[in-house]
Amino acid sequence: MTGDALVIDGLAKRFGGLNVLTSVGITVPRDTVFGIAGPNGAGKTTLLNIVSGLMPADAGSIALFGDACHDLRAAALARKGVARTFQNIRLLRGLTVLEQVLAGAYRHRRVGSVRGLAGTPRARAELRELRERALEALDAVGLRDAAGRLAETLPYGDQRRLEIARALASRPRLLLLDEPTAGMNAADWGGIGDLITRLRDDGTTIVVVEHNMRLIQTICDQVAVLASGEVIACDDPDVCLRRPEVRKAYFGK
Numbered sequence: 001m002t003g004d005a006l007v008i009d010g011l012a013k014r015f016g017g018l019n020v021l022t023s024v025g026i027t028v029p030r031d032t033v034f035g036i037a038g039p040n041g042a043g044k045t046t047l048l049n050i051v052s053g054l055m056p057a058d059a060g061s062i063a064l065f066g067d068a069c070h071d072l073r074a075a076a077l078a079r080k081g082v083a084r085t086f087q088n089i090r091l092l093r094g095l096t097v098l099e100q101v102l103a104g105a106y107r108h109r110r111v112g113s114v115r116g117l118a119g120t121p122r123a124r125a126e127l128r129e130l131r132e133r134a135l136e137a138l139d140a141v142g143l144r145d146a147a148g149r150l151a152e153t154l155p156y157g158d159q160r161r162l163e164i165a166r167a168l169a170s171r172p173r174l175l176l177l178d179e180p181t182a183g184m185n186a187a188d189w190g191g192i193g194d195l196i197t198r199l200r201d202d203g204t205t206i207v208v209v210e211h212n213m214r215l216i217q218t219i220c221d222q223v224a225v226l227a228s229g230e231v232i233a234c235d236d237p238d239v240c241l242r243r244p245e246v247r248k249a250y251f252g253k
């Protein structure tokens with residue numbers, strides 16, 4: 001296999017008169033956990049939105065596993081192995097834990113909805129496979145025993161795990177996590193950190209946007225710090241977070 005998991009070059013994005021990203025370059029090697037840090041409003045979520053195809057960039061290029069893909073929309077990127085979670089939990093009310101994950105797996109179906117409704121043997125076989133994938137994803141995040149529960153009754157930390165399971169159901173090669181530990185206590189975020197490194201060790205490349213510096217230092221192989229629309233530092237987390245330009249961006253000194 002050739003190519004890094006993700007190579008971003010010269011990426012720019014403007015909202016009206018606001019230049020959020022001016023020229024961002026990042027290279028994420030395969031099978032690593034790569035952190036994206038930076039002060040509020042630095043453009044971290046905007047960067048994930050562009051990489052996952054939710055919005056176009058104004059300029060720049062993106063390559064995934066060696067293939068240029070900056071013109072692709074979200075569905076095509078998902079088929080290329082990109083999955084993501086969002087900063088705010090986005091569970092569908094009234095569905096069980098398993099059904100939430102099945103909804104994530106379903107977009108990778110091969111059998112169209114009409115044939116699926118007709119209940120052909122192929123459609124039934126595919127549904128069985130989707131269910132297996134969903135249970136496998138729940139296993140990965142430690143929620144298999146909760147498969148039959150209504151998702152909204154789960155504790156907050158488990159709802160965040162469920163979001164990750166939903167992304168994992170498509171068996172992504174590149175998983176983008178937007179603040180996966182937002183609002184969590186230390187016990188819960190430690191567990192998410194362990195989960196992320198386990199996923200990496202199993203062969204998923206992970207890009208994680210995080211404000212929690214201890215988590216970044218614990219799990220990331222590299223971190224890029226965004227400020228003023230650019231990457232101001234990219235290195236091993238301990239080295240990066242000691243840099244004067246990074247301290248200035250965060251603490252103003």
Ligand SMILES: Nc1ncnc2c1ncn2[C@@H]1O[C@H](COP(=O)(O)OP(=O)(O)OP(=O)(O)O)[C@@H](O)[C@H]1O
Pocket residue numbers: 015020038039040041042043044045046047
């Ligand atoms: N769709 C949009 N339209 C207009 N402005 C936007 C849009 N999305 C983001 N912005 C603005 O772009 C800037 C960067 O936002 P973004 O959410 O990417 O930052 P962030 O680094 O993820 O911030 P935080 O750490 O607070 O989540 C902010 O000033 C935000 O208000």
